[in-house]
Amino acid sequence: MTTYLHRSEDRGHVKAGWLESFHSFSFGSWYDPKYMGVGPLRVINDDHIAAHNGFGTHPHDNMEILTCVLSGTISHKDSMGNAGDIKPGEWQLMSAGTGVRHSEINQYDDDVHLFQIWIQPNVRDAEPTYQQIKLDPNDAPNQWHLIAGPNANAPMHIRQNAEVKTAVLEAGHELTAETTQTMNYIHVIRGEVDIAGEIVKAGDALVFGDEAIVKANEDAQMIWFDLPA
Template sequence: MNTYLHHHQNRGHVHTDWLNTYHSFSFGQWHDRRFMGIGALRVINDDTIAAHRGFGTHPHDNMEILTYVVSGAITHKDSMGNHGQIHAGEWQLMSAGTGVEHSEVNQNDTPVHLFQIWIHPNIRNAKPNYQQVSLDPKTQPNQWHVIAGPEDNALMHIRQSAEVKTAFLDQDQTLELERQHDVNYVHVISGQIKIGQQILNPGDALAFTTENQMTAMSKDSHVLWFDLPQ
């Protein structure tokens, strides 16, 4: 892989009476052999969940599962004893390990917009773990925030050498892409950015190995960056 633009229109799309979701990689009933994940990254689901609806109790194991709430709030409950809300600007990490059950329900009167991200762990059958942090990049723009990773510079620690970062950029601001690994994937939540010669719009993502800079082409550019092992 050198550089690959993953257009937003190539994502899977499922729209029901309570869930409007876009899948960057094959998930559930949507399957495309071209999009099975990249490196250790397996799932990016861009979910909008209707008021008073959500995902009932279901199991997971051996997966690092991150939830990032962009707007609204979701109520989480799991078999580890955790129960509470994740609000806009907050992140949750559930390291499923040997197995955990959880539910995610929008108990509010307005929709919630969130991202669900799955990363394969490099340690299997570990004890399940839960973490939650608050960091809204809009309040600290034009810099990278390391949300999850294996080192102490990350707010949450995952069982993988990958790093998950986020940034909110003002127009014409540039950030360096100081890569730790050969596999990198930037996903645009809002706004417009440029990496190398590629222009990315909301829902677009770029997989790359050699690019070194990212520039915001519009105000309110909000991105996720996955720095990944193979």
């Protein structure tokens, strides 16, 4: 497959009161037909939520919704009866299935920085589920950590033939990324890495095929999506 770089400056940028968001793919009021997703990966929103604000109760269905909190604390509540905080280093996976209503509110005095990711499922109208884990890659750098996948060994189960992994890679270290499906999509959260000769900086992402060496030019953090076409 063709390797291509998705630059940070090509993301949508929306700032409206309490929310500042950078959209890797078309979302809400920001639309660009060149950026509609990669395989089943449909949304990567890099959100900054001001204190004492957030997303009120709203519905979703037939979407795998993954949230990663980088700083601050977000409070979750949903129609399945789940309620509680998601803190830095924690991940939430809500499989919306036939339908769920939820809210994500910053109840505290500090701003929240989080990533919200949507992956289209390969099973429709399943029973909604909720999963939450703590897995901070800062605690064990220079290795890939599996966050979600379709098999029993995954910390969280996703309804798609895809794996989501994360890593903190210290300057001068390297890792191998090899797809088990069809394509790789690596989004850099912070720092700078070299992937197969491409310089990928914070906010950038690279789509590539079978295998590549990821080298850290400086301390970096990444999310890796191993995706079917």
